[in-house]
Amino acid sequence: MPGFIGVHLGAGDHAESLVKEYTKLSNKACKKAFLMLESGASAVNACTEAIMILEDSPLTNAGLGSNCTWDGDVECDASVMDGHSLQQGAVGAVSGVKNPVCLARNLCMERSERLSMGLIPPSMLVGDSARAHAAKVGVELVPPEALVTAEQQRRYNKYKRRVTIAPEDQMEDTGAEWEPARLDTVGAVCVDFQGHVAAACSSGGIMLKSKGRVGQAGIPGFGCWAQDARGDIDAVAVSSSGCGEQLIRTFLVKETATMLEESICAVRGLKDALKLKYLESPLSLKEEEKLAGLIVLKYNPLKDIGEFIWGHTTKTMCVGLMSTAYSHPMSRVSLNTKPGEIAKVEGTAFKCRGKFN
Amino acid sequence: MPGFIGVHLGAGDHAESLVKEYTKLSNKACKKAFLMLESGASAVNACTEAIMILEDSPLTNAGLGSNCTWDGDVECDASVMDGHSLQQGAVGAVSGVKNPVCLARNLCMERSERLSMGLIPPSMLVGDSARAHAAKVGVELVPPEALVTAEQQRRYNKYKRRVTIAPEDQMEDTGAEWEPARLDTVGAVCVDFQGHVAAACSSGGIMLKSKGRVGQAGIPGFGCWAQDARGDIDAVAVSSSGCGEQLIRTFLVKETATMLEESICAVRGLKDALKLKYLESPLSLKEEEKLAGLIVLKYNPLKDIGEFIWGHTTKTMCVGLMSTAYSHPMSRVSLNTKPGEIAKVEGTAFKCRGKFN
Numbered sequence: 001m002p003g004f005i006g007v008h009l010g011a012g013d014h015a016e017s018l019v020k021e022y023t024k025l026s027n028k029a030c031k032k033a034f035l036m037l038e039s040g041a042s043a044v045n046a047c048t049e050a051i052m053i054l055e056d057s058p059l060t061n062a063g064l065g066s067n068c069t070w071d072g073d074v075e076c077d078a079s080v081m082d083g084h085s086l087q088q089g090a091v092g093a094v095s096g097v098k099n100p101v102c103l104a105r106n107l108c109m110e111r112s113e114r115l116s117m118g119l120i121p122p123s124m125l126v127g128d129s130a131r132a133h134a135a136k137v138g139v140e141l142v143p144p145e146a147l148v149t150a151e152q153q154r155r156y157n158k159y160k161r162r163v164t165i166a167p168e169d170q171m172e173d174t175g176a177e178w179e180p181a182r183l184d185t186v187g188a189v190c191v192d193f194q195g196h197v198a199a200a201c202s203s204g205g206i207m208l209k210s211k212g213r214v215g216q217a218g219i220p221g222f223g224c225w226a227q228d229a230r231g232d233i234d235a236v237a238v239s240s241s242g243c244g245e246q247l248i249r250t251f252l253v254k255e256t257a258t259m260l261e262e263s264i265c266a267v268r269g270l271k272d273a274l275k276l277k278y279l280e281s282p283l284s285l286k287e288e289e290k291l292a293g294l295i296v297l298k299y300n301p302l303k304d305i306g307e308f309i310w311g312h313t314t315k316t317m318c319v320g321l322m323s324t325a326y327s328h329p330m331s332r333v334s335l336n337t338k339p340g341e342i343a344k345v346e347g348t349a350f351k352c353r354g355k356f357n
Numbered sequence: 358m359p360g361f362i363g364v365h366l367g368a369g370d371h372a373e374s375l376v377k378e379y380t381k382l383s384n385k386a387c388k389k390a391f392l393m394l395e396s397g398a399s400a401v402n403a404c405t406e407a408i409m410i411l412e413d414s415p416l417t418n419a420g421l422g423s424n425c426t427w428d429g430d431v432e433c434d435a436s437v438m439d440g441h442s443l444q445q446g447a448v449g450a451v452s453g454v455k456n457p458v459c460l461a462r463n464l465c466m467e468r469s470e471r472l473s474m475g476l477i478p479p480s481m482l483v484g485d486s487a488r489a490h491a492a493k494v495g496v497e498l499v500p501p502e503a504l505v506t507a508e509q510q511r512r513y514n515k516y517k518r519r520v521t522i523a524p525e526d527q528m529e530d531t532g533a534e535w536e537p538a539r540l541d542t543v544g545a546v547c548v549d550f551q552g553h554v555a556a557a558c559s560s561g562g563i564m565l566k567s568k569g570r571v572g573q574a575g576i577p578g579f580g581c582w583a584q585d586a587r588g589d590i591d592a593v594a595v596s597s598s599g600c601g602e603q604l605i606r607t608f609l610v611k612e613t614a615t616m617l618e619e620s621i622c623a624v625r626g627l628k629d630a631l632k633l634k635y636l637e638s639p640l641s642l643k644e645e646e647k648l649a650g651l652i653v654l655k656y657n658p659l660k661d662i663g664e665f666i667w668g669h670t671t672k673t674m675c676v677g678l679m680s681t682a683y684s685h686p687m688s689r690v691s692l693n694t695k696p697g698e699i700a701k702v703e704g705t706a707f708k709c710r711g712k713f714n
Contacts, residue, residue, distance in 0.1 A: 086639075092571070093486065119565055122566065124570065126450050127485060130569050132569070206476075210490065212479075212482040212483050213481065213486075214482070215481075220606065221606065227640075244477075245477055245479070245480045248480060249577065251578060
């Protein structure tokens with residue numbers, strides 16, 4: 001009777017040819033997290049483990065194989081939230097850390113222990129200092145260039161050349177020749193055997209981003225959110241993907257969590273959030289392309305009734321899940337034919353404690 | 358008929374002996390910004406100018422004379438929001454930039470210009486890369502150690518010694534002997550002659566913070582918020598001070614902006630926000646000390662009716678303001694005798710366009 005794990009491999013434009021690979025990877029992450037939940041792991045730790053597997057795959061834009069910065073480096077953002085302690089941990093623009101999500105998890109856990117003399121443990125660390133902290137607390141380091149894959153190097157060379165060589169043609173080039181946009185941040189939401197929830201996410205950010213740029217995935221409350229049930233209010237967990245600057249300005253993750261809490265049905269809550277707080281929000285009126293994807297979880301621990309829902313305004317979104325009600329992980333790529341204009345929302349109900357089995 | 362500027366020199370525990378100095382500094386910042394508004398400057402630029410004056414003073418915990426990190430450096434956070442374009446700029450953990458707020462303003466303005474080839478200008482830059490960006494765009498650099506004042510060096514030595522030398526006594530030492538806490542982030546809110554609003558803030562963060570730690574002042578939407586009037590909804594601007602991790606988790610700045618928009622009276626809106634979204638919020642239940650301060654502005658450009666209100670849960674908060682209705686800047690230190698328990702809220706109405714004169 002362990003719990004529930006749901007993951008995403010980003011909202012973006014997943015290549016048709018790679019769907020099998022995405023599904024396999026998503027299944028692997030779900031299965032690993034689920035086995036941990038079965039052994040009594042906390043939601044925070046199971047989430048972290050799932051994200052580590054996604055980071056370690058060159059398929060995703062997180063950890064190994066992330067998009068390169070303008071200078072050709074990999075710099076990662078990641079964050080974790082524990083719905084029980086309500087603590088958050090986030091790292092931004094960190095290079096040379098094999099699993100940025102581990103460092104975020106670490107900060108989240110350190111926040112639970114009060115430091116002496118009124119010192120306040122940070123919820124967010126960035127840049128070289130974040131890497132130094134990783135070394136101090138035993139989070140695995142790698143040479144920064146080890147996270148740049150040959151495939152990403154090739155894409156970097158191609159785009160950098162195009163952007164820098166012909167500045168006078170740039171405005172006419174509408175990007176039609178670009179390969180599928182790799183907005184594919186990864187994320188996870190989880191319920192553990194005690195009914196606590198957690199959420200996490202990790203991202204390499206946008207291709208050719210400025211060095212030092214931090215997107216929503218590296219900021220507490222912007223990349224993910226988790227809050228346990230309290231009184232009549234269900235537990236909720238949210239993890240995001242999409243254009244960081246838009247997700248930051250619209251507070252989409254937190255707005256979605258609030259709407260989920262207030263709505264009877266998670267599908268309705270997520271639909272409303274994507275419509276009212278994103279696509280039609282006065283805060284994103286001036287955006288040319290509105291690209292976001294969310295996975296959300298709403299769970300009532302007393303009734304053991306849960307919903308896992310995904311929604312995206314991008315062409316595709318890849319999601320996976322596993323709970324007691326399913327004997328094996330289920331992953332799929334959700335399709336949407338009008339990127340940036342409408343939100344597609346789908347999902348499933350789940351049970352955590354095996355009453356179905 | 359220029360507009361309105363309101364500033365704060367932080368919520369914390371301002372030394373009685375320095376009140377005259379604080380008042381003088383606050384007046385200077387207000388006067389400079391107001392003169393700019395009279396010459397037709399935008400709200401964003403007037404805000405930035407006011408903050409620059411506050412950063413340049415060693416009295417405040419921003420720019421020159423900021424609190425030192427655990428390693429004895431100064432690392433600054435700053436952010437700016439333009440209520441007209443709704444663009445944001447933020448810098449986190451940046452060292453060796455004389456006026457961090459200028460760099461934040463720069464990012465905010467660059468966001469208004471769409472880059473070619475779908476490249477998205479960052480709303481947040483951190484660490485050494487932020488400093489490198491400052492060099493590139495002509496924001497003034499200084500040697501990092503130039504921002505460490507002798508006074509801050511003395512405080513750093515004192516606290517660092519106390520924390521590191523006697524670890525076994527740390528839990529009993531309740532901090533009673535500490536000098537007044539320097540949470541005094543600075544901030545500004547502004548209305549310009551076109552009725553556009555803006556907000557900004559800047560902070561050196563907490564004493565002995567980890568290197569690389571970013572607090573609310575360095576994150577878009579957490580340190581400040583500004584949004585022009587639309588339809589029936591008044592323009593609002595908010596700038597914050599206090600414990601960064603608490604302000605981040607509670608989304609206090611944005612929650613306050615929303616409550617201000619929804620309430621008829623700004624005093625009521627700010628009181629409710631500090632009570633419901635901070636002091637009594639489920640998100641800050643476990644905090645030992647709840648320390649925050651906000652300045653807010655609510656403005657109806659059609660009626661030219663504005664309110665400038667400040668509220669704090671700390672012992673003191675220092676604020677200043679200037680508008681057409683006052684012939685000179687007015688600054689004061691607001692007192693509150695129960696830090697962390699109740700919120701004191703005060704303020705004033707203002708006119709922008711000289712109908713009083």
